[in-house]
Amino acid sequence: MSPSNSGVASVASGAAAAAARPRAGWSFLASELVLLFRRRRTWVLLATLAAIPVLVAVAVRLSTARAPGSGRGPAFLDQITQNGLFVSVVALTICVPLFLPLAVGVVAGDTIAGEAGAGTLRYLLVAPVGRIRLLLVKFAAAIAFCLAATVVITAAGALIGAALFPVGPVVLLSGDTIGVPDSIVRALLIAGYVTVSLAGLTAIGLFVSTLTDAPVGAMAATVVVSIVAQVLDSLPQLDWLHPYLFTHYWLGFADLLRQPVEFSSFSSNALLQLAYVLIFGSLAIGRFTSKDILS
C-alpha cells in the first residue's frame, strides 16, 4: 500500500463528489470501498482469516486419521468429522475472541488516524467533503470489511469442510437434524450475527482513530479495548456490568443453531451494538468536527 496513492484517490473521489451532488455520498463510499479492498494489507488480513478454518480442518483431518474424536477442544470441533459444514462455525468460534477484533482494530483504527498519519487528511477535507460525511463513509467501509471478514471465514470453512469431510444433514444443538440448504441459511445468519457483533468495536475504533495521528496507536488501543471488555465479561463479580459490555453477546450466535431458532440474543446484541455505535459515533463526530486538522 502506498499512502500517497490513497490520498490521490480520495481527493479525486472528493472532486467527483462535488461534481455530482445527489449521488455524492454513494460515489464517495464506492471509492472508499475500492480503496480499502485494493490495499494489500486488507488482502493479507482476509487471507489470514481464511487460513484459520483451513488450518482447523486440516488439523482435524490429520488427527482423526489416527484417533477418533475425544470431545475436547472448542465447541462443535468433534462434529466436523461428521459434517464439514461445521468447520465454518468452529472457525468463527475461534476467530471471534481474538482474530476478528484484531483485524477490525487494524481497519477501524486506521480510518482517520491513517489518513492523518499519511498526511492526506487535510487534502480530503479541502475537497468539499463534510467531516461528518467523511466519518460516515469511513465507518461504512469498516463495516463492509467486518462483513467481508466473516463471510470469508464462513465461505472458506464451508469449502475446506466440503473438500475434506462428508457434507450432509446438520445436527443442531437441540439434537434436531436439518438439511444442507437450511444449514447454509443458518451459516449466513451466523455471519450476519458476527458482523453486527463487530459494529460496536468498529465505532470504538473510529472514535479512537479521531484522537490520534498515529494509526498504530489507534489500532492497538482498539484491540486492547476488545480484550479488556472480554476479560471483564469473564469476571463473575462484575455480572451487573456484563449485559452492557459490547463483547457480551459475541458467542451468542450459538442460539441460531437451536431448534426453533432463538432470536432473542440476536436482537439484544443488535440493540447493544446500536447503542455503542450511537455513543462512540457521536463522540467521534464531536471530536472530529471540533479538531484542528494539522496533517
Place this chain on the structure above:
Amino acid sequence: MAQKFTKWIPAAVVPVVIAGVVIAVPMAANATGSLPDKSAQEVLALVASSNVTALSATFEQTSNLGLPQLPTGTGAQGSGSTAQAASALELLTGNHTARVYADSTNGAENMRLQVLDSMAERDVIRSGSDVWLYDSKKQTATHATLPAKSDAATSAPDAGDAASTLTPDQLAAKLLAAVTPTTTVTVGNDLSVAGRSAYDLVLTPQAGDTLIGTVSIAVDGSTGLPLSVTIVPKGSADPAFTTAFTSISFDAPSADLFAFTPPAGTTVTEQALPAEMAKPTGEAGKGTGRSAGKSADRPVVTGTGWSSIVELNVGTDQSALTGSPLFAQLMTPVEGGSVFSTSLVNVLLTTDGRVFAGSVSAEALKAAAAAAPLAAAPAAK
C-alpha cells in the same frame, strides 16, 4: 470556542437518550393492568383451576445459595456419579435460561424442555409415553418409556440431568403442595411477569426452624398459571432462588418439536424405569433384585411441612463422591459426617452412609441423625 463546544452536543445528548431508553423501556413493559382484588384463597383456587394445555415459553433461573461458583461445564468432565452430582449441582446453583414447549391439547402429553447452555444444550423431550434426554455436549441420548397413565412428566428418568430443572409452574405446584396449616398465605401487590399481570402469592412458613423466609409465587391473572417463584431465606432481603418466565405464549407449538430422533453419532442408551415407578401400588418386594435394592433406598421423611427432613441411605461406599475435589470444596466436615450448607437447604452426609436433607439448620439435621436408628439401614448392601 463556543462553536467548538456545540460540536460536542450530540456526544453529550446521545448517551443520555440511550440511558433514558434503557430505563424507560423495561418500566413501560412492566406497567401492569390492574387486576380485580382477590383473597389468598381465591388466588389458590385460581391456581388449582388453571387449565393451560399449550404454551411456548422462555424462563430464567438465578440462584444465590451462597455456594462457590462452579465453573460452567463441570458436568462434562469426570465420570460416573461425580459427574452426575456435579451436573445436578450445576443446574441447581447456576444461572440458566431454558425454553419450554408443551402441548396436551390432543390428549397426548407432549413436552419439551431445553436448557440453553453456552454453545450447548440439554433437552428433555416427552412425546406421549416416550421420554428422551439429549445432551449436545456429551452427544448422548437416553430413552425411557413411561407406563401408561403416569403423570410423572419429567421426574421419570433418573434425576441428575436436565430433568432436575423445573419450570416455574412445576416448581410452584410442588411448593403449593407443601402449604399446610403452618403457612401464612397472603396476596401482595400485583406484579408483571413476562409482560402479564399477575397476583403475588406470598407463602410465609410459620414453623420456627426452617431456613425459608418467604416464597413468592406470581400467579397469572387470567390463566392462573404460576409465572415465577422467588424464595427468600429467613433473615435475608435478597432472594436465594428465582425462576421466572421471561416470555410466554399460549399458542400451540409446532408438533415436530416433540418428534425426537437421536441424531447420527449420538450414544443412545435405553433406560428401564425403576420398579416403583412402573408399579405405583408400591409392592416393591416383588421386583427384581435391583428394584428391591432401590426400594430399600427409598427416602424416609420425618417432620412435617417446611421443616421436614428427608433421610436417604446411600451406603458406606462413598469414595466415588467424597474423593472428588468438588466434594471437598463444597462440604464442611462436622462431627459424625460432613455438611453441605446453602442458604436454603442443608445436607448432612453421615460417615455411616446416610444422607439427611432439609430446609432446616445443620444442628436439626444432626439431631435427626442421632435420633434415627441406624438399624433402618438395609442389611443387603
